[in-house]
Amino acid sequence: DADVTQTPRNRITKTGKRIMLECSQTKGHDRMYWYRQDPGLGLRLIYYSFDVKDINKGEISDGYSVSRQAQAKFSLSLESAIPNQTALYFCATSDAGQHQPQHFGDGTRLSIL
């Protein structure tokens, strides 16, 4: 079983719909992250959480919100989806400590029509 699981893996929806992407992890890490990947732009940080009570905005948080339901669960919501939010979304986790590497899920491919 994967250590970092993202659901769904693929989603097609319409403009204006509310969407939730879910991430769960079995690694026991405190820190969790949401990124979006766009061709040529690499990955950009949307939100991150260093523990259950700590939520921080990343580089591109506008139009997104998150919820840290438990140490193992971190969900990303698009309140009213728009076409330029079409992208590949990744959840990642890490141990505390500045040099700890991040561990990624397999991604959610989101298309907004």
Next chain:
Amino acid sequence: AQSVTQLDSQVPVFEEAPVELRCNYSSSVSVYLFWYVQYPNQGLQLLLKYLSGSTLVKGINGFEAEFNKSQTSFHLRKPSVHISDTAEYFCAVSEQAAGNKLTFGGGTRVLVKP
């Protein structure tokens, strides 16, 4: 603010030939440096990281990278590639004293040809 530039968006290479992927970064403080690989339809996996010490870092699958502080570079190399190395490669930096938030480069797609 830190930034990362990967100079080549695509690198075609023949099997068993060497490959070098270039990465330059800018930051006003000390950084940690990472290379990740993304195989098709998968998430990112850590190849190697530079934290301190020796500037030549060895990673998994025969990859290595060299940190050059004066040139603010962290180029990735492999002396002989395999078909299975076809993937996208991302350079990333994390500023010390800024938690472990990563800033990624735009990625380099490597296509290994037989």
